[in-house]
Amino acid sequence: MARSLSSREAAASGGRQSNSELRRALKRSRMLLIWAGVFSAFVNLLMLTGPLFMLQVYDRVLASRSDATLVALLILVTALYALMGVLDFARGRVMARVGARVHALLSPRVEAMALSGRSVQTREAPQELAALQQTLSGPGPFVFFDAPWAPIFIAALFVFHFWLGMVAVAGGVLMIILALLNQWRSRRSQETAQAATGGAERLADALSRERPAIRALGMSGAVIDRLAIAKNDAMAARIAASDRTGGYASTSKALRLWLQSAMLAAGAALAIQGAITAGAMIAASILLGRALAPVEQAVAQWPSLARGRRAWNNLETLLSANPAPEPMTPLPKPQARLVARNLSVSAPSTGMLCVVGVTVEVEPGEAVAIVGPSGSGKTSLAYALTGLWPATAGGVRIDGAAFDQWPADAIGRHLGYLPQDVGLMAGTIATNIARLDIDPDPEAIVAAARRAGAHEMILRLPEGYDTWLDPLAPGGVALSGGQRQRIGLARAFYGDPAILILDEPNAHLDLEGERALIAALQVHKKRGGAAVIMAHRPSAISVCDRVLRLERGRIIAAGTPDDVLGPRKGGAPRSLVASQLADAARAAAERGETVDPVDPVEPDEPAPRPRRRAPVAPRRTD
Numbered sequence: 001m002a003r004s005l006s007s008r009e010a011a012a013s014g015g016r017q018s019n020s021e022l023r024r025a026l027k028r029s030r031m032l033l034i035w036a037g038v039f040s041a042f043v044n045l046l047m048l049t050g051p052l053f054m055l056q057v058y059d060r061v062l063a064s065r066s067d068a069t070l071v072a073l074l075i076l077v078t079a080l081y082a083l084m085g086v087l088d089f090a091r092g093r094v095m096a097r098v099g100a101r102v103h104a105l106l107s108p109r110v111e112a113m114a115l116s117g118r119s120v121q122t123r124e125a126p127q128e129l130a131a132l133q134q135t136l137s138g139p140g141p142f143v144f145f146d147a148p149w150a151p152i153f154i155a156a157l158f159v160f161h162f163w164l165g166m167v168a169v170a171g172g173v174l175m176i177i178l179a180l181l182n183q184w185r186s187r188r189s190q191e192t193a194q195a196a197t198g199g200a201e202r203l204a205d206a207l208s209r210e211r212p213a214i215r216a217l218g219m220s221g222a223v224i225d226r227l228a229i230a231k232n233d234a235m236a237a238r239i240a241a242s243d244r245t246g247g248y249a250s251t252s253k254a255l256r257l258w259l260q261s262a263m264l265a266a267g268a269a270l271a272i273q274g275a276i277t278a279g280a281m282i283a284a285s286i287l288l289g290r291a292l293a294p295v296e297q298a299v300a301q302w303p304s305l306a307r308g309r310r311a312w313n314n315l316e317t318l319l320s321a322n323p324a325p326e327p328m329t330p331l332p333k334p335q336a337r338l339v340a341r342n343l344s345v346s347a348p349s350t351g352m353l354c355v356v357g358v359t360v361e362v363e364p365g366e367a368v369a370i371v372g373p374s375g376s377g378k379t380s381l382a383y384a385l386t387g388l389w390p391a392t393a394g395g396v397r398i399d400g401a402a403f404d405q406w407p408a409d410a411i412g413r414h415l416g417y418l419p420q421d422v423g424l425m426a427g428t429i430a431t432n433i434a435r436l437d438i439d440p441d442p443e444a445i446v447a448a449a450r451r452a453g454a455h456e457m458i459l460r461l462p463e464g465y466d467t468w469l470d471p472l473a474p475g476g477v478a479l480s481g482g483q484r485q486r487i488g489l490a491r492a493f494y495g496d497p498a499i500l501i502l503d504e505p506n507a508h509l510d511l512e513g514e515r516a517l518i519a520a521l522q523v524h525k526k527r528g529g530a531a532v533i534m535a536h537r538p539s540a541i542s543v544c545d546r547v548l549r550l551e552r553g554r555i556i557a558a559g560t561p562d563d564v565l566g567p568r569k570g571g572a573p574r575s576l577v578a579s580q581l582a583d584a585a586r587a588a589a590e591r592g593e594t595v596d597p598v599d600p601v602e603p604d605e606p607a608p609r610p611r612r613r614a615p616v617a618p619r620r621t622d
Contacts, residue, residue: 021319022312025105029098036098039091040145044152046084047290051283053077058279091142099137103129110315113322124198125318128311135308140301146294153291160267160280167266168288171259175252175295182248182299183306189241190306196234203230245303252299256292263288331406334399334414336364336498336530338385342394345377345384353392354380356553360532362499367521367531369541369561372550378534379420381550382503385532386417398499416497420504420534422488424479426470429458433465433490444494451523452489453516481508493520500524500531506540518543541565 026033053073061070110129113122135141154172158165204227267281276284298305338360345355355377362368370378383389385396387403395402403411424432433448434440445465449455461467469479479487485508492500500521506514521531521543533540541547547564549557557564 021106021109021324022316025102026098028105029101032094032098032101036091036094036141037145039087039094040142041149043084043087043091044146044149044290046080046087047149048156048287049077049080049084051286051290054282054286055277055279058282059277091145092139095141096137099133099135102136103133106315109319109324113318122318122322125315128314128318131307131311132315135304135311138301138304139297140305140308143294143298143301143305146297150291150294153287157284157287157291160284161270161276163270164263164266164276164284167259167263168291171256171262171288171292172295174255174259175292175299178248178252178255179295179299179302182245182252182302186241186244186248186302187306189237189244190303191310193234193237193241194307194310196230196237200227200230200234203227241303245299248302249296249300252296256289256296259292260285260289330410331399331401334401334498336362336528337399338362338396338499338530338532339398339400340385340394340396343381343384343391343396344393345380345389346392347380348389354553355384357394358548358550358553358555360385360548362530362532364528364530365525366546367525367533367544369544369547370532370534370550371536371541371547371565376550377553378550379503380553382417382419382501382532382534385501386415387411413495414498416492416494416500416502418485418488418492418500418502418505420507422484424469424484424487426468428466428468429461429487430465432469432487433494435491435494444496445490448494449487449490451493451516451520452486453513453520454483454486454490457483457486482510482513485509486513489517489520496527498529500529500533502531502540503534504536505533506535514540 056073057070060066061073106129107126110125113125150172154165154168157168264281264285267276267284270276271278271281339362340358340360343355343358343360344353346353358377358381360368360370360381370381372378380389384391387396398406398411398414425436427436430440430442430445431437433445446455449458449465458465458467485505489502489505492502506517509517517540521533521540524531525543531544533544535541535544541561544561546559547557547561548555549564
């Protein structure tokens with residue numbers, strides 16, 4: 001009850017919760033920020049070294065013609081500038097650590113949102129966090145540390161003379177107006193450039209995954225042209241944004257230099273009248289430059305600051321929409337009981353309804369096949385049964401508990417999932433089978449590979465289980481579709497999960513692989529496990545106790561394989577399936593495992609041969 005109340009409170013708080021998360025991450029670096037502020041204070045105080053040195057040289061050294069005073073002042077100034085350089089370097093390193101700490105504190109939450117894949121925005125959350133970290137680690141935040149010192153420098157100019165202070169105020173107003181214009185005029189161009197760059201990167205990533213098909217179909221030229229167009233458009237947008245911000249930055253720098261010259265002219269006029277000394281005239285020009293430096297720096301760093309601000313706002317929105325899960329009471333290892341009632345599922349990217357009112361119940365020791373034509377919703381149903389896609393209506397329960405009652409990693413350890421397109425990570429085969437476990441069990445890895453019929457295939461690879469799978473890395477290997485599917489099956493079997501959800505598990509398998517798959521499914525059922533198999537080929541369907549036929553996202557038939565598919569359905573004679581099952585049982589017996597034989601129903605009559613048409617004589621046209 002307390003957990004549900006806290007969840008409702010978190011949802012109601014919305015942005016307030018996300019704001020507290022971001023601010024909490026910054027507060028963890030509070031001491032570092034304090035030190036950065038202290039260093040910035042001393043750096044800005046030491047900026048007075050130049051004006052004071054000029055004041056002393058013009059008003060004291062030149063008047064007294066004392067070489068000793070000049071040497072002493074020069075030594076003091078050298079030491080002060082060296083100290084300023086050290087402190088300026090130190091505050092830069094401190095802010096780099098602030099950015100790194102914020103990234104480390106928020107990274108688990110952000111990566112969890114990205115892995116959920118609920119939307120494009122959640123998948124791009126790590127890039128937003130990286131942009132925020134880069135902004136915090138760069139020179140942009142020093143604008144906020146240095147800006148409070150600008151009034152102090154302007155006040156010092158009023159001490160020299162009232163009109164010098166007024167020149168500084170007028171110059172500051174002009175610089176601030178220029179900065180606001182930069183913010184207003186460049187916002188749209190920066191957003192356009194960011195969107196174009198992101199689109200080009202996503203297109204490049206999508207096309208890189210299809211390299212074999214691109215080469216085989218002779219599409220390389222077209223792909224290069226499309227990538228060139230997308231990248232050129234992104235480059236043009238970035239250049240346009242850079243031109244606009246660069247123009248304001250150059251204008252700001254020129255205006256600041258002109259204002260310093262104007263201050264020097266005003267000081268000279270006052271010095272001629274005897275209102276100030278020559279040293280004050282030079283010092284006033286330098287002080288004005290320091291007073292206006294934060295505004296000029298803000299204009300120059302505006303793209304970085306704007307990107308960091310957008311990243312902060314986007315993360316704030318994402319964190320509020322995806323509140324941190326409350327600690328859950330651990331549940332025991334589930335029995336192999338999977339129930340989905342009146343399940344409807346929509347594709348997160350399009351919102352299109354893919355599965356409508358489907359009910360699936362699987363008991364321990366049972367396997368259920370989901371069949372249907374391409375596009376009927378089988379893969380979407382697999383996504384829903386594994387929790388990858390949330391249910392639009394209805395729900396999925398494992399051992400009576402809904403997905404949101406299980407921690408994501410906890411339920412994942414009890415599920416063996418094989419996607420239709422097997423994606424393997426950069427790493428060794430053993431690491432992939434062990435689901436990237438930091439401290440995997442070698443015996444469990446080999447056992448999973450044996451169950452998937454992949455052990456002998458792995459041993460034939462250059463370094464066996466230690467073969468590196470990234471083809472782009474030195475010494476890496478690229479696997480065939482069948483090899484990837486076997487390793488994906490081994491990954492699904494790793495840890496002896498209670499429930500298997502296999503999407504076309506034998507699509508790329510040869511006869512030996514299908515025999516191993518059938519034997520593994522038989523053993524899994526005998527141990528009390530459950531399986532849901534999206535399949536076309538009869539070898540996988542034949543070990544299933546029930547078949548559900550799916551069309552357009554709805555179940556149109558349910559029953560035994562013969563009831564749903566007919567005695568000859570499945571794509572091959574049942575005698576072939578029987579021989580595959582016998583071979584699978586023999587292979588399992590060699591490994592010391594026992595399986596129950598499956599007696600597939602033989603066809604009642606042979607399939608009719610297609611009738612051949614008699615040749616037709618050509619018609620005379622004369």
